[in-house]
Amino acid sequence: MATNDTNSHEEERNFEDFGLDSRILRALSKLSFVKPTLVQSHIIPLALSGKDILARARTGSGKTAAYSLPVIQKILKAKENANYDSSSATRALILVPTRELAEQVTKQVNKMLIYCSKKLKIVNVAGNMPVQLQKPMLAEKPDIIVTTPSKIAAHLESQNLDIRDSLETLVIDEADLILSYGYEEDLQKILSYLPNVYQSFLMSATMTKDVESLKKLILRDPVILNLEEDKDELALLTQYCVRCSEIDKFLLIYVILKLRLIKGKCILFVNDIDRSYRLKLFLEQFSIRSCVLNSELPLNSRYHIVEEFNKGIYDYIIATDENELKGEKDEEYETLENSNSEAISKPASESTKSSRRKRDMEYGVSRGIDFVNVSAVINFDFPTTAKSYIHRIGRTARGDKSGMSLSFVVPKELYGQHKAVSCPTTERDEEIYARVEKQQREKGAVIKPYVFDMKQVEGFRYRMGDALKAVTKAAIKEARQKEVKQEILNSERLKSHFEDNPNDLNFLRHDKVLHPARIRPHMKHIPSYLMPKVAYSSVNEQSETSEVGHVYFRGSSSNKHRKGRKSYGQRQKNDPLKTFSAGKSNRIRKRQKTA
Structure with missing residues (x-):
């Protein structure tokens, strides 16, 4: 019978307490x-x-x-207890929903194998x-295989791999996505090739209902761990929401x-591919x-983009969250009317021709991928x-690092007012x-x-309008084609050329200009009369919140904290957009008193 476990407070443990091999501990x-x-x-x-184990x-x-x-x-223990000849066998299979996550898991496990890599081998066949x-x-019988269900199912059917007698552990990571990504048939095939007895982990x-289905299908008398966040962990993430029109999102x-x-580094999420290029060109x-x-984008290019972002080569990554293309829904709302669900599942602002372009359905960016040291997530869509x-x-x-999220929500009455920059999914922002x-x-x-005090940013609107006019459908189409073609060339070079020619790193930059036409030099700089007076202090000086890696937004709830603050030191900790005219106002008041 399954037992339940929660995050009860236990004594602090060290990794040594688990009896792990000394090479693992090192x-x-x-x-x-x-x-x-x-x-x-x-x-x-x-x-x-x-x-x-079933762990949430x-x-x-x-x-x-x-x-x-x-x-x-x-596996290390099994190898020590067996003869060398009989120890060569695939003992663990790790299934993940996306190729990006397969690459990430493989790299992380390899880091743990640094002192026993000759004894134990892991391969990723999700490419x-x-x-x-x-x-x-697979003929070398790697000890651990990391892959997606569809790929390993193909190998088992082709008899490239036999794990009926050797597999000891099956791991399914991001289990709630496995079935929603359409892997149910592949899982059924995989299970028919597994031994009668093996240990299973679902992470x-x-x-969800999909996880419950997998639990019944795979686990035997599991321990169920429902590990909710502590209050301290919840405090690390500050969440904000901005209600505005579709065009004001760009402003x-x-x-x-x-x-x-x-x-610091920031991920901007959009809901379809055209939107990602529109925002980048803007x-x-x-x-x-x-x-x-x-x-x-080709798989190797996606790996490289994530690596470059994690290294800090560039600060902003515009990620297309395409989970809706795979049919992912909130369980309690799966019975929505077809008309509503069609609005979600249809990629926004894409032509029929664009929709037919080849996409990697094992792509996933909002799940599992380890983006390092991200200060903020912006839900642009x-x-x-x-x-x-x-x-x-x-x-x-x-x-243990702090972060923030900022989400743009378009009220229903403002949806569709600016068709040139509209996104179909926006219609249901308030409901979601x-x-x-x-x-x-x-x-x-x-x-x-x-x-936002829109009066304070109204001076930036004409520049925003000029920039959006330059981002035409033709520009987006050209940028999209150019990026894909360029990344195909890059991914070919990544295989061997990059190792032989390390100086070509600059050629592989993913933040280079896509469509330089119509970019006007004067747009690069903000005129001094538009610059917030207090923003300089908030950005350049270290305030009480800057250790997080970003300047916290101050919402309407923080107005009460501003009352009674008169000193410059206190005032600079407020939101720059709320107070950027304060310097000007003070000067006017001084002149009036002098007069």
């Missing part, structure tokens, strides 16, 4: 893993004792290490390479990024460089499900936001309303 020390996270402290001892924990809580460490420990070309990799950020994102009101008008990440919102904001405030707000409230989190 690798963890090298990775600066000092103390196990809540998820790791619960899962590792249960996994080592042989239990099947937030994104960024350390789930990968939680299941990887027991898998590595079991684009044809099944038959991967056959030699998920949410508990506000221009002001936010150009005035550097958010410091920002280019002001010399704000960003890169685009979507399912049309509000997500189409509450589930997607959770995973988007999970890209920041990871580990209501679900999100309720969900966050139940968790003890609050989404703070933030109302």
Whole structure:
């Protein structure tokens, strides 16, 4: 019978307490893993004792290490107890929903194998390479295989791999996505090739009907861990919402990024591919460089884009969240009318021809991918499900680091007023936001309303209008084609040319200008008469919030804290957009008194 476990307060543990191999402990020390996270402290001892586990924990809580460490420990122990000849066998299979996540998991596990890489081998077969070309990799019988369900199912059917007698552990990461991505048939095939007895782990950020289905299908008398966030962890993420029209989203994102009101690296989520290029070209008008990440780009290019972002090569990445293309919905609302669901599932502002372009349906960016040191997540287009919102904001405030999210929500009465920049999913922003707000409230989190004083940013509007006029449909189409063609060339070079020619790194930059035509030099700089007077101090001087890596937004709820503040030192901690005319007003009052 399954037992339930929660995040009850236990004594702090060290990794040494789990009885892990000394080589694993040395690798963890090298990775600066000092103390196990809540998820790791619960899962590792249960996994080592042989239990099947169903674990729910937030994104960024350390789930990968939680299941990887027991898998590595079991295999090392098996190799020590067996003869060398008989120890060559595939003992663990890790299934993930996307190729990006497969690459990430493989890299993280390899880091844990640094001191035992000769004893234990892991391979990733989730890439684009044809099944038959991967056959030699599997012929060596790697100890751990990381892949997507569709790829491993193809290998098993082609008899490139036989794990009936050797598999000891099956891991399904991001289990709530596996079935919603259409892998049900592949899973049924995989299970028919597995031995009768093996240990299973299901890892998920949410508990859904799909997870319940997998639990019944795969797990045997599992331990169920429902590891909710602590209040301290919830405090690391500050959530804000801005209600505005569709065109004002472009105005506000221009002001936010150009005035550097958010410091550090930032992910901007949009809901379709055309939108990602429209936003990128718009920002280019002001010399704000960003890169685009979507399912049309080759797999190697997507790996490289994420790596470059994590290294800090560029600060802004515009990511297309395409979960709605895979049929992901909020469970309690799956019976919505077809007319409503069609508005979500249809990619916005894309022609029929564009819709037919080849996309990687194993692409995923809002789930699982480890974007490093992200200061903020901006939902430029509000997500189409509450589930997607959770995973988007999970890209920041990871580990013990603080972060913030800012979401643009378009009121229904303002939808469709600006058709040139309209997005079909926007029509249901308020409905989805209501679900999100309720969900966050139940968790003890609050989404703070933030109302920009539009009078303070009205001076930037004419520049925003000029920039949008330059971003035509033809410009978007040209940029989209140019990017895909260029990335195909880049991905070919990434295989061998880059190793032989490291100086070509600059050629592979993903934040280069896509469509330089009609970019006017004067748009790069903001005239002094438009610059907020207090913004200089808030951005350049270290305030009490700057250690997070961004300047906190101050919403209407913070007005009461501003009352009675008269000193410059206190005033500079307010939102620059709320107070940028303060310097001018003070000078006028002084002149009046003198007169």
